[in-house]
Amino acid sequence: MSLIAVFVAFAGGIFGAAVGALGAFVMLGFLILVGVAAQSTGGDLMSIPLGPAFGPHVGGFAAGVAAAAYAAKKGKIDTGRDIVSALMGVNSPDVLLVGGIFGIVGYMLNWAFGLVGFAWTDTVALSVVVSAIIARVLWGNGVFGQVKAGQARYAPRPDTQWLPWQSNVGQRLMIGLGAGVLSAYLAILIGAENGGVVLGFAISAISLSLLGLGVKVPVTHHITLLAAVAATASGSLIWGAVFGMAAGIVGEYMANTFLVHGDTHIDPPACTIAALTSVSLLLQALGVYGAYSNYIATVILALLLLSGGYASLRQPKIGTAAKASA
Numbered sequence: 001m002s003l004i005a006v007f008v009a010f011a012g013g014i015f016g017a018a019v020g021a022l023g024a025f026v027m028l029g030f031l032i033l034v035g036v037a038a039q040s041t042g043g044d045l046m047s048i049p050l051g052p053a054f055g056p057h058v059g060g061f062a063a064g065v066a067a068a069a070y071a072a073k074k075g076k077i078d079t080g081r082d083i084v085s086a087l088m089g090v091n092s093p094d095v096l097l098v099g100g101i102f103g104i105v106g107y108m109l110n111w112a113f114g115l116v117g118f119a120w121t122d123t124v125a126l127s128v129v130v131s132a133i134i135a136r137v138l139w140g141n142g143v144f145g146q147v148k149a150g151q152a153r154y155a156p157r158p159d160t161q162w163l164p165w166q167s168n169v170g171q172r173l174m175i176g177l178g179a180g181v182l183s184a185y186l187a188i189l190i191g192a193e194n195g196g197v198v199l200g201f202a203i204s205a206i207s208l209s210l211l212g213l214g215v216k217v218p219v220t221h222h223i224t225l226l227a228a229v230a231a232t233a234s235g236s237l238i239w240g241a242v243f244g245m246a247a248g249i250v251g252e253y254m255a256n257t258f259l260v261h262g263d264t265h266i267d268p269p270a271c272t273i274a275a276l277t278s279v280s281l282l283l284q285a286l287g288v289y290g291a292y293s294n295y296i297a298t299v300i301l302a303l304l305l306l307s308g309g310y311a312s313l314r315q316p317k318i319g320t321a322a323k324a325s326a
Contacts, residue, residue, distance in 0.1 A: 001111045006104055009052040012059025013067075013103020014096045021064030021083035021265070022212050028060035029205025036195035036202065046195060050124065056270070057106035057127035059099075065128075066102035066135040069264035071095045073139035080140055080264035084212050106131045119281055122225075125273035132266040145262030154256045162255035162268060165216045170312030172248035173304060179204070179220040180227035180244015184237050187228035197232055200224030222269035222276075223247040230280045234289035238297040243280060245304045247272050 016024040031049035038045040054060045067087050072080035076090040087095050106127050113123035133143055147153050151160070161167045166175065183200025190196030204221035211217050226247045231240030254271035283289055288296065 001108075005052040006107060009058045009103040009107035010100040011103070012053040012055075013063030013106070014059075014100040016054075016059035016061065016063035016103065017067035017096050017099025018086060018088040019064070020086040021061050021068065022208060023084075023086060024054070024059060024064050025056065025061045025205055026209045026212070028054055028056060029202045029208075032195075032198050032202035032205070036190070036199050039193075039195040040190060046198075050198075052103075052107050055106070055110070055124060057110050057124045057131065058103040061267070062106045062128045062131040063099040063103045065132050065265045065267070066105075067095050067099035069132075069135040069139040070098040072264070080135075081259070081262070083265050102131055102135065105134065120278060121275075121281070122229075122273050122277040125270045125277065128267055128270035129274055132264070132270075136262060136264045136266060140262055140264035142262075143266075144257060145260070147261050151261075153261060154253070156256060156260050160260055162252065162260055163219060166218050166248075167252060168311070169249070170308045172252060173245050173308035175218045175220060176223050176245035176248030177241055177305075179218070179223045180247070181237060181241050183224035184227040184231035184240020184244065187232050187240070188235070188237065192232040197228045198225065200228050219251075219269060222251050222272040225273055226276050226280070229277060233280055233284050234293055234297075236289070236294050236297060238294050238301060239289070242297050242300050242304065243276060245301070245308075247276055249304075250276060 019027070028049050031054055032046075035046040035049050048054060049060065052058055056062060064087065065083060068077065068082050068085070069080040071077045071087055071090055071092070072082070074092075074094075076092055076095060077085060077087075087099070109127035109130050110123050113121075113126055136143060151157065158164050166172060179200070186199045187196040190199060201221050201224050204219075204224045207217055208219065208221075211219070223244045227240040227244035230243035231237060233239075251268050251272045254275075255268035258266035258271060259268055
């Protein structure tokens with residue numbers, strides 16, 4: 001840790017708040033692409049998108065999340081869950097100041113988590129989560145939000161779901177399989193040493209520019225990153241598929257736990273990345289990625305596919321659901 005890095009984190013947080021959390025995250029995706037290109041040719045620019053200036057835990061996302069929570073509490077925007085709006089537009093320096101402060105908070109959190117001394121989770125993702133929880137405690141309705149009367153935490157109404165087009169089990173498993181395998185393939189092909197682990201993540205981040213325009217694209221950066229992490233750790237595309245599908249399932253659970261019933265943003269993908277990275281590291285430490293690991297992964301993959309197919313068959317048809325709700 002250095003004072004220069006802290007100052008840079010503060011500046012990055014101001015910028016992240018000014019352009020909005022989602023806009024900053026999309027820019028982060030482009031910066032990672034540049035970093036991967038440089039790394040594959042022998043350069044090293046990855047400290048720019050993953051460092052104190054533009055990392056997701058600072059100006060690349062988390063600072064904008066906290067600034068939005070504060071802005072909503074002060075009545076400057078409609079909801080603290082607004083990660084799309086560029087907060088420069090509220091014309092309020094205190095909102096940008098909060099972004100700067102949370103740039104420092106995110107940097108300090110990641111530094112502190114790194115003091116453990118061994119790989120135990122994705123500390124950047126965990127920092128994003130804890131930063132958002134701090135903002136929720138300060139300016140929102142509690143860590144887990146508040147479930148309204150007549151609703152259930154893990155069975156929200158379609159109009160309150162995180163991503164209604166990515167909510168049913170079959171849909172999540174399919175996008176987990178597709179995006180996960182592609183990212184795992186790229187990671188193995190390019191190699192972890194050349195930035196292959198974060199290439200799929202970067203592509204996913206950039207795709208969210210369409211989400212900001214109202215296009216119903218999938219949110220996949222938790223899927224692509226975890227699939228790549230598992231694939232490079234195990235050397236197996238099958239494990240990449242397993243973790244991609246698992247990320248699709250866990251992401252919705254995290255959304256219903258922290259986001260859907262809250263009035264500020266706690267990021268489901270970041271929660272998922274932090275949790276499942278620990279699982280992958282544990283499997284690696286236990287030697288599960290060793291001999292016969294592909295057989296284990298294949299069995300898990302088959303079970304996931306079967307459960308997805310069964311859940312899809314039980315999913316009510318749109319017409320049936322409409323009649324039932326009427």
